[in-house]
Amino acid sequence: MSSVTCHIAMSLDGFVAGPNQSPDNPIGEGGQRLHEWAFATYSWRKQHGLDGGERNADSEVVDDVSQGVGAYIMGRKMFGGGDGPWDEAWTGWWGKDPPFHTAVFVLTHHPREPLPMQGGTIFNFVTDGIESALEQARVAAGERVVSIAGGASAVQQYLAAGMLDELFLHIVPIVLGAGERLLEKVGDPTLEPIEVIASPAVTHVRYRVVH
């Protein structure tokens, strides 16, 4: 059965998004600072059709986390488009060719038909809960990995439910002071650090979630 993983950038004080999130600023004030280490890499730029960037340990991590993923799961807020029933004109933040290139299952309370995009990404909207989303994602992923893409609430729910097998944290040496915390409402999971990759910009720690 496919394993369930999540990789996410977290500030030293535990935030995965800054305060005052809005449609114009979906990761909150200062939230961009969580991702600058990735934006600077060769691999991130290549994935987004850009030249240049650093070929370093961070770049290898960016490559690593996007390989072998057979399906993604994300929360409604990460997909965006506001609360309530869908505005069908909203097709996500990522343009016509989103960087997922596989099935994406969006957790929502509001039904919507599957939305195929260019480049192989298909957004599927799941209204019957996280277990159902995971079952569907496992079928789509086959032998490959199911990745919980975010945001905080989706990761929390899968971790609290004991459905997450691996949490790969990119620990960014910044203090955001406010925003959305990752490790709240998750109970007391048993985590084992199984890999650490250090760079001058960020410390990547892969944790196995012991069931």
Next chain:
Amino acid sequence: MSSVTCHIAMSLDGFVAGPNQSPDNPIGEGGQRLHEWAFATYSWRKQHGLDGGERNADSEVVDDVSQGVGAYIMGRKMFGGGDGPWDEAWTGWWGKDPPFHTAVFVLTHHPREPLPMQGGTIFNFVTDGIESALEQARVAAGERVVSIAGGASAVQQYLAAGMLDELFLHIVPIVLGAGERLLEKVGDPTLEPIEVIASPAVTHVRYRVVH
């Protein structure tokens, strides 16, 4: 001039003590879990007059952080004895021969005569603020390092005031869920990871504080 450092164990959700701290349980519920990696080491046990323990990367870290320290600074709560004027019978948590073996400056609002202990530890009580404590500690330390021993509030004050040169975090893979957070009220410090030591129990990251 001596540099100012701090090493402290922090849970993945940012706590350096558990909830419901009390005289009977000074590091709060679950707070012991922050230090189990250290208790298991050869170096910690040796420092406390005990046999056995693991000789591993964690043990080397325990050795490292206690070497070259010429003076410690700690908050009143870490020294203990309750709030308000001193009960002179209280001489700290550590018995007759505390593990510091050098000058310790205790931040307090209540004056008290210096308290020499066995093994070279002298507790000095500083009532005129963190800058004064640091000046006195620098004099005592000479060329050696001044270490901010804790608790959270003392570390926060020195970090926020730009007086800390290095923060060495032992990132423990546990979720405490509540307690005393380290990186609150510290502003937006610039931190550079300069050394990472990985073990199966904990991830040690040494950050330089950029002034």
